[in-house]
Amino acid sequence: MRRVLGKRLRRLRERAKVSFEEAAKAIEVTPLTVRRMEKAEVGLKIPYLKELLRNYGVRGPEMEDFLALAREANQPGWWHQFRDVLPDWFSAYVSLESEATVIRAYEPHYVPGLLQTEDYAQAVLRMGFPHDTEEELERRIALRVQRQSLLTKPDAPTIWAILDETVLHRPVGGSRVMRDQIDHLIGTLEIPKVRLQIMRFAAGPHPGAFGPFHYFRFGFSELPDVVYTESLTGAVYVDKPAEVVAYLEVLDRMAVQAEPIGDSSTILAELRKEH
Structure with missing residues (x-):
């Protein structure tokens, strides 16, 4: 699920025409961290996601649905x-x-x-x-x-x-x-x-x-x-x-x-x- 959310996050950023540098500045991280989030190479921290989604113009139920999936994806698998x-x-x-x-x-x-x-x-x-x-x-x-x-x-x-x-x-x-x-x-x-x-x-x-x-x-x-x-x-x-x-x-x-x-x-x- 983290891989799915990473790809959706990239789509939302591109739809909003926000660069890696601009997204990184919004959450005070490096552009590499944003890239890694989109590639599911790091965990999806909820505070970071909220700020990114706001910057991408995502509000209301769409944001809540995304965050709910992210919380679920952050839970370790049974294995x-x-x-x-x-x-x-x-x-x-x-x-x-x-x-x-x-x-x-x-x-x-x-x-x-x-x-x-x-x-x-x-x-x-x-x-x-x-x-x-x-x-x-x-x-x-x-x-x-x-x-x-x-x-x-x-x-x-x-x-x-x-x-x-x-x-x-x-x-x-x-x-x-x-x-x-x-x-x-x-x-x-x-x-x-x-x-x-x-x-x-x-x-x-x-x-x-x-x-x-x-x-x-x-x-x-x-x-x-x-x-x-x-x-x-x-x-x-x-x-x-x-x-x-x-x-x-x-x-x-x-x-x-x-x-x-x-x-x-x-x-x-x-x-x-x-x-």
């Missing part, structure tokens, strides 16, 4: 309580996930976090963070489980994931864990906004073979679509339109090449037998 085990580069991901109206993903290695069982998540996280204490591991699992509450919200986003068949063959956590995980995936197909496709080995090469990525779309015109890709020690967030479109085209091509959504339950039941 803030997990900051001890939440890397800064992934905190942004959880924020995007919570605001998105559509989340699409290609996963060649593991079941997406939003669709993992607790035991499967434990096995993945234990492998990914081998130096964690048991307490830290439990905190990471709790964070992942709490993220999944997104699926049952009244305004839940559409989740559309394409899983490489490898994901369902790789024995994460052992046979029982995999059987439970596949059963869980079959169950999630009953959720109206969850779509799952399997990219079979027989499909051959496909355009997403370079690695996993997630695509986010939002319900605010001020927020551009974002693509997330992850590395061993960090992540990249792509929001340049031309680059995002390239990823979206890949997802669309893969959706055509993968097995139809309606066949997913049958395929999952078939692959479950291996475990």
Whole structure:
């Protein structure tokens, strides 16, 4: 929400034909601070906002609505309580996930976090963070489980994931864990906004073979679509339109090449037998 308000603040300044320097003078800060407010790189202090909005000619209900949204945006997200085990580069991901109206993903290695069982998540996280204490591991699992509450919200986003068949063959956590995980995936197909496709080995090469990525779309015109890709020690967030479109085209091509959504339950039941 802070990013949305930052863009709206910029629009209001430009509509009022107020320069960065003039806006900065009104609240006794540097022009860089105003720029950072518009880019959502700093918090939106209510006294600053009131003065800026007055200078931009915003009054009455329009000002009050803006300030109410700013107060809400200044509240830490629920994930803030997990900051001890939440890397800064992934905190942004959880924020995007919570605001998105559509989340699409290609996963060649593991079941997406939003669709993992607790035991499967434990096995993945234990492998990914081998130096964690048991307490830290439990905190990471709790964070992942709490993220999944997104699926049952009244305004839940559409989740559309394409899983490489490898994901369902790789024995994460052992046979029982995999059987439970596949059963869980079959169950999630009953959720109206969850779509799952399997990219079979027989499909051959496909355009997403370079690695996993997630695509986010939002319900605010001020927020551009974002693509997330992850590395061993960090992540990249792509929001340049031309680059995002390239990823979206890949997802669309893969959706055509993968097995139809309606066949997913049958395929999952078939692959479950291996475990």
